[in-house]
Amino acid sequence: MKAGSKFLNAVSAFALSAGVVASGAGVLVLASAPVAEAATVRSVQVRGAQRAGEEAVRSNLTIRPGVAFSNADIDESVKRLYSTGYFSDVRITVAGSALVVTVSENQLVNQVVFNGNRKIKDDKLQGVVQTQPLGPYNQALVNSDIQRIKEAYSAIGRSDVEVTTQTASVGQGRVNIAFVVNEGERTKIADITFVGNQAYGDGRLKAVIATKESGPLSFLTRKDVYSEDKLRADEEALRQFYYNHGYPDFRVISSQAVLDESTNKYNISFTVEEGTQYNFGEINVESTVSGISGEDLKGLVETRAGTTYNAREIQKTMDAISARVASAGYPFARVTPRGDRNFENHTVGVSYLVDQGERAYVERIEVRGNTRTRDYVIRREFDFSEGDAFNQGMITRAKRRLEALGYFTSVNISTSQGSAPDRIVVVVDVEDQPTGSFGIGAGYAAGGDGFLVEASIEEKNFLGRGQFIRVAVGGGLDDARSYNLSFTEPYFLGYRLAAGFDLFKSQTSSNDDYEYSEQGITLRVTAPITDDLATTFRYTYKQIDYDDDGGLGSDGLAFTPDDNVSGPYAYLIDKGDFTQSSVSQTLTYNTLDSQTLPREGFYITGTHEFAGLGGDSDFYKISARARYFHLLSTEADLIGSIAVGGGHVFATDGNLNVFDQFTIGGKQIRGFENDGIGPRTVDHEDPLGGTTYFTASAEMSMPMPGLPEDIGVRAAVFADAGTLYGNDVNLRGDSAQGTGMSLRASVGAGIMWASPFGNIRFDYAEPIVKEDFDETQEFRFSMSNQF
Structure with a gap:
């Protein structure tokens, strides 16, 4: 014009x-x-x-x-x-x-309909197209809608979809429009290959990327859907994998996806150049910030000379130094790593340079892509808001926190120039993912309680508010029942405090005419101390009810062994109703690199508890457990872990009640029932628990031989050992066996599968050291799934 x-x-x-x-x-x-x-x-x-x-x-x-x-x-x-x-x-x-x-x-659109679509429902397509009822009929817009529908089908692996339109006039300048869809066959991925890789085999690298080859269950996982964006993300995943395993020169030379139209399948090929593996050389910290020397910051360095080069450790060091300098009153401080490469001995020395940085302020934070999670849930993970000083280290920490939430498949944070040279716009792009799950746990105890099962439903991002809710119901033989309801608000009163409660009830009844149940509530608050360390405070009130049709004992108050009652613990309880009121604190240290399949890191918890704030229990209890994961072989993806635990309880007034002592079993030492080891009464053979326990476990897992790694099936072998001993319960004339420090041990094997139905694990354990009165349980099965 x-x-x-x-x-x-x-x-x-x-x-x-x-x-x-x-x-x-x-x-x-x-x-x-x-x-x-x-x-x-x-x-x-x-x-x-x-x-x-x-x-x-x-x-x-x-x-x-x-x-x-x-x-x-x-x-x-x-x-x-x-x-x-x-x-x-x-x-x-x-x-x-x-x-x-x-x-x-133009004619007005009277109605928009979709024909031939089965894989994507009408309501989904209605949100894709821009042509809407009562809007104008515009051919250019219709053509654009056709392309949008094709893109939606490409996202589910149907790139050869065909879309046409039909119109019908209904008079008075109005027209009905129908989008006619021929969905075609689903496009699959026949093969993924790597060229140029020497340090790691194709199977190991296939486990790193998100795109998977088509298989019998791919229609459930949809991981065999090709897209250009997904291919770019896979390239970045490969870079991070190599950078974190000592290959700073790694690069993806090319990635290609070729469609074989005769089979409607893609063949994807990555051509890479690994370079040489490096170790860290000399590590230094230099600071130009007034009042802060490099020596003051060296204690924050994660990288160590002589260890394998790891980009993740460099980033963690930058984060730690940035946070320390910012807390000292320098919010604009910048930490820059400078590498000094030695080509002869294959080392990379790193100097962390700390300077004042340029003054810049956050003009606004833009959140995009969140279709379910609310904006404030994302914004609160940042340590700054609009108008505050901009610091790149805070951006990195916020990204790590958002990824750790488990709400998103991808998190990307970028910056752009604001309305002035010293103003920065922070752009947060996320993609929501399913955060609900259902789980089934089961076990079988031969000659014991038989088959036991628990089903649970949980949601980590309830209504997009970031709240956690879980409901679980369990049952077994002899009318055993358990019920649990948990709720957590991760930002209580606007602070980074996770407050919540747990309601629980369990009961056991028998044809032997007794019924035992316990019910109560736990109130808890968790506060972070550092990114890796947190503390939790709890208050628990528990009521234990014991009903035996035989009535009270011969003294009218309590049962005794001479009363010949049939229910467990009956002769150890002074009354039918028993209450417990306690407070506890837990410290948790977590450096795991993954919460689903950790390969490196520690997970350590320690708890101390005091009971005596009213109720019938008076004790002090302390327990701890530590587990360490280490990647034994990167090529074979061989993961090893060791765990140790222990605890002790003593009465602060009188004797302990039978319910106050520790009970351990199959959860700590596989091959035994949950309360299958430790002291028992001689006459009734009821488990008493113990005052002290120690456990140790070692496990090694690897991809199942003969199966592709990206299927997610792993085999494990393990060995467990432990002991539970001591007794401070008034046995009322009965005697106890197994109060000494007697070792139990088991060995076994397991199969783990990250299946389309959820994470499934099956274990078989054989006790090799046990007492005659212990109760065993060789098989265990568990499953959890996302929805």
Whole structure:
């Protein structure tokens, strides 16, 4: 249109008329030279706007009566009218002192329907297309909607989808439109290969990337869907993997996806250059920040000379130094790692340079892509808000926190220039993922309680608010039942405090005419101390009910062995109702690199508990457990772990109750029932628990031989050992066995599968050291899944 205007200006000196015409793809103006530069009209007449209305047309014009206008105003008016989508043709002419705008209206969309779609439902497609009922029918918009539908099908692996449209007039300028979809066959991935890899085999690298080869269960996982964005993400995953395993020179030379149209399958190939593996050389910290020396910061360094080069450890060091300097009053401080490569001995020395950095402030934080998680849930993971000082280290920590939530498949944080040179806009792009799960746990005790099962449902991001809720129900033989409800608010009262409660109830009854149950509530608050260390405070109130149809003992108050009652513990309880009120504190140290399949890191917990705030229990209890994971072989993806634990309880007033002592079994030492080891009464053979326990475990897992690694099946071998001993319960005339420090041990094997149905684990353990009165349970099965 502008080109046309320039042409008209050139010939306007020879024109005799003063008409102005605008139509279709361009604007044609014939006017005298003065009119071409500036003209006025006294009125604006609109013709053809039956449904849109004359005022709607006038409101989109830049030309006003009595105000001079030019060819540029005509161009802009035509563009605005077309951009509304309501008009198929626009003509602007000047008749005397009037501007005449003649429009031809597009038909209105009466109804939008979808035919032939089975894999994507109507409501999903309705959110994809922009053509909507009561809106204008616009062919350009319809063509764009066709492309959007194709992209939606490509995202689920149907790249050969065909989409056409059908229209039907329903009168009065209205039309029904149908998008007709031929979904075609699902596009699959036949093969993923790597070229140039020497340190790691194809199987190990396939486990790193998100794209997977098609298999029998791929229709459930959808991990065999090809997309360009996913391929780029896989490239980045490979880079991070190599950077964290000593290969700073690694690069992806190319990645290609070739579609075999005869089979409708992709063949994907990554060509890589690994480079040489390096270790860390000399490590230094240099600071130009006043009052903070490099020596003061060396204790924060995670990288150690002689260890394998690891980009993750460099980033953790930068984060720690940045946080320390910022807390000292330098919010703009910048930490820059500088590498000093030695090609002869294959080392990389690292110097961390700390300087003041440029002053910059956060103008705003933009959150994009979150279709379920609410904005404030994302914003609260940042240590700054709009107007605060900008610090790159805080960006990195926020990204790590968002990823650790488990709410998103991807988190990307970028920055852009704000409205001033010292203003920065922080852009957060996320993609929500399912955060709910259901789980089934089961076990079988031969000759014991038989088959036991527990089902649970949990949601980590309830209603997109970041809240956690879990409901679990369990059962077994002898009418055994258990019920649990947990809720956690991760930001209580706006602070980084995770507050919540647990309601629980369990009961056991028997044909031997007794019923035992316990129920109660736990209130808890968890506060972070550092990124790796947190503390939890709890208050627990528990009520234990014991009902035996045989009535009370011969003294009218308590049972004794001579009363010959059938229920366990009956002769050890003074009354039918028993309460326990306690407070406890737990410290948790967590440096695991993954919460689902950790390969490196520690997970350590320590708890001390005091009971005696009312109720019938008076004791002090302390326990701890530590587990360490280490990748024994990166090539074989061989993961080793060791765990140790222990605890002790003593009475602060009188004797312990039978319910106050520790009980351990299959959860700590596989091959035994949950309360299958430790002291028992001689006459009734009831488990008493113990005052002291120690456990140790070692496990090694690797991908299942003979199966592709990306299927997610792993085999494990393990050995468990431990002991539970001591007794401080008044046995009321009975005696105890197994109170000495007697060792129990078991060995076994397990199979773990990260299946489309969830994480499934099956263990078989054989006790190799046990007492005659111990209760064993060789098989255990568990499953959990995301929904």
